[in-house]
Amino acid sequence: MRQKGPSTRLIHTGEFKTPPDVALTTPIYETAAFVFDSADQVRRYQEGRSDRFLYSRYGNPTVVAAEEKLAALDNAERGLVFSSGMGAVSTALLALLRSDDEIVCAAAVYGGTYKLVNDVLPGLRIARRFVTLDELREPARLIGDRTRVFWFETPTNPTLRCVDIRAVADACRARGVVSVIDNTFASPINQRPIDMGIDISMQSATKYLNGHDDVTAGVLTGARSRLDSIDLMRRSLGTVLDPQAAYAMARGLKTLPVRMERHNRNAMAVAQFLELHPRVARVFHPGLPSHPDHAVAKRQMFGFGGMVTFEVDGGLAEASRVYDRLTLIKRAATLGGLQTVASLPVLTSHWGYSDEALERAAAGERAARLETALGELPAVYREVLALRFEEDMKLEEIAGVCGAPLSTVKSRLRRGLEALRRKLPAEELR
Numbered sequence: 001m002r003q004k005g006p007s008t009r010l011i012h013t014g015e016f017k018t019p020p021d022v023a024l025t026t027p028i029y030e031t032a033a034f035v036f037d038s039a040d041q042v043r044r045y046q047e048g049r050s051d052r053f054l055y056s057r058y059g060n061p062t063v064v065a066a067e068e069k070l071a072a073l074d075n076a077e078r079g080l081v082f083s084s085g086m087g088a089v090s091t092a093l094l095a096l097l098r099s100d101d102e103i104v105c106a107a108a109v110y111g112g113t114y115k116l117v118n119d120v121l122p123g124l125r126i127a128r129r130f131v132t133l134d135e136l137r138e139p140a141r142l143i144g145d146r147t148r149v150f151w152f153e154t155p156t157n158p159t160l161r162c163v164d165i166r167a168v169a170d171a172c173r174a175r176g177v178v179s180v181i182d183n184t185f186a187s188p189i190n191q192r193p194i195d196m197g198i199d200i201s202m203q204s205a206t207k208y209l210n211g212h213d214d215v216t217a218g219v220l221t222g223a224r225s226r227l228d229s230i231d232l233m234r235r236s237l238g239t240v241l242d243p244q245a246a247y248a249m250a251r252g253l254k255t256l257p258v259r260m261e262r263h264n265r266n267a268m269a270v271a272q273f274l275e276l277h278p279r280v281a282r283v284f285h286p287g288l289p290s291h292p293d294h295a296v297a298k299r300q301m302f303g304f305g306g307m308v309t310f311e312v313d314g315g316l317a318e319a320s321r322v323y324d325r326l327t328l329i330k331r332a333a334t335l336g337g338l339q340t341v342a343s344l345p346v347l348t349s350h351w352g353y354s355d356e357a358l359e360r361a362a363a364g365e366r367a368a369r370l371e372t373a374l375g376e377l378p379a380v381y382r383e384v385l386a387l388r389f390e391e392d393m394k395l396e397e398i399a400g401v402c403g404a405p406l407s408t409v410k411s412r413l414r415r416g417l418e419a420l421r422r423k424l425p426a427e428e429l430r
């Protein structure tokens with residue numbers, strides 16, 4: 001028999017001939033397609049009578065493993081993962097809306113979602129109606145005869161305002177409108193919208209779900225019937241997540257509960273500390289009694305998340321100076337990872353917004369956003385304490401810059417540190 005050439009040998013040798021041994025974790029199926037034994041097997045697949053896979057854009061074992069974890073986390077029947085959060089948003093909207101339909105969309109949503117709804121949907125003859133947080137207090141009044149989808153986010157970026165999830169779910173159910181929440185800022189550890197009657201929960205898995213700042217991904221969870229039709233749109237648009245990224249995200253997911261617990265604790269402590277800081281004008285964190293939506297947050301969240309937003313006197317110019325002076329805290333436009341990052345929303349997620357749009361989106365011009373890290377709290381405190389000041393400044397100099405008596409500065413810092421001590425185990429304060 002003729003010897004096989006090197007190409008043939010390289011292509012065929014060592015590939016699966018029988019199913020591999022059962023691996024302890026789901027391996028990365030980095031393959032474009034799957035092998036069938038017969039035409040009958042292919043037919044059974046096409047008729048939905050088989051668990052096999054055909055082609056990775058339609059389905060892939062590594063991707064499905066991640067989807068099943070996400071569905072379980074949300075108590076949902078099905079999960080779908082996408083190449084990015086915006087891949088999830090766009091695929092869902094194109095699957096759910098037809099021309100002459102209307103979408104009701106909160107003005108306080110992620111900037112990318114806002115732009116898609118505002119700039120792209122009208123070209124498809126889909127009407128959009130942006131609503132303020134005040135209007136969202138009475139969701140039933142916002143639904144019209146043509147409304148098919150109700151899209152909102154809670155907590156919102158950057159002021160972490162909260163919308164009553166059950167009220168939106170009930171209003172939508174009563175009128176047969178599909179309710180969709182962007183649950184990115186809470187994660188299913190802190191907030192479970194499907195349990196509250198929401199039809200579809202969307203998240204940028206780039207954030208808490210993956211949790212390591214190294215994957216871009218999106219997710220939708222909900223009832224099987226709805227997600228099945230979005231799956232068909234995902235096949236057409238090709239917005240599925242790659243198996244390698246799905247593997248990394250599913251690996252990150254396994255530690256989500258532990259990470260969220262730490263995010264919740266750290267952010268709460270940073271928020272309380274910032275409230276005492278003499279140069280911080282206002283702090284937004286849903287766990288603070290001073291937050292306008294603290295009561296709603298307490299009712300519907302299990303924890304308040306890792307985000308803290310604060311304003312300094314002096315507007316964007318002063319916020320930019322604080323931002324430029326950060327050393328340990330990285331200037332980066334993301335959240336939910338292991339590192340402490342800071343961003344200025346008007347220069348990132350809300351770039352290009354008019355003053356009126358910023359107002360409607362509840363995003364003040366001055367807000368700096370801080371995402372707390374998991375394990376470096378004392379260092380973050382030191383950096384927050386030094387906000388606007390040189391790092392090795394003496395208390396007398398801080399008092400001079402603040403225009404406050406030395407005794408006031410000292411007592412505020414003492415109270416801050418005491419509050420910290422009550423919240424954290426001693427070893428974390430070292």
Ligand SMILES: Cc1ncc(COP(=O)(O)O)c(C=O)c1O
Binds near residue numbers: 185
């Ligand atoms: C709340 C929210 N939704 C959606 C997105 C879009 O997700 P992605 O960047 O993964 O496409 C983001 C991104 O920052 C976000 O913060």
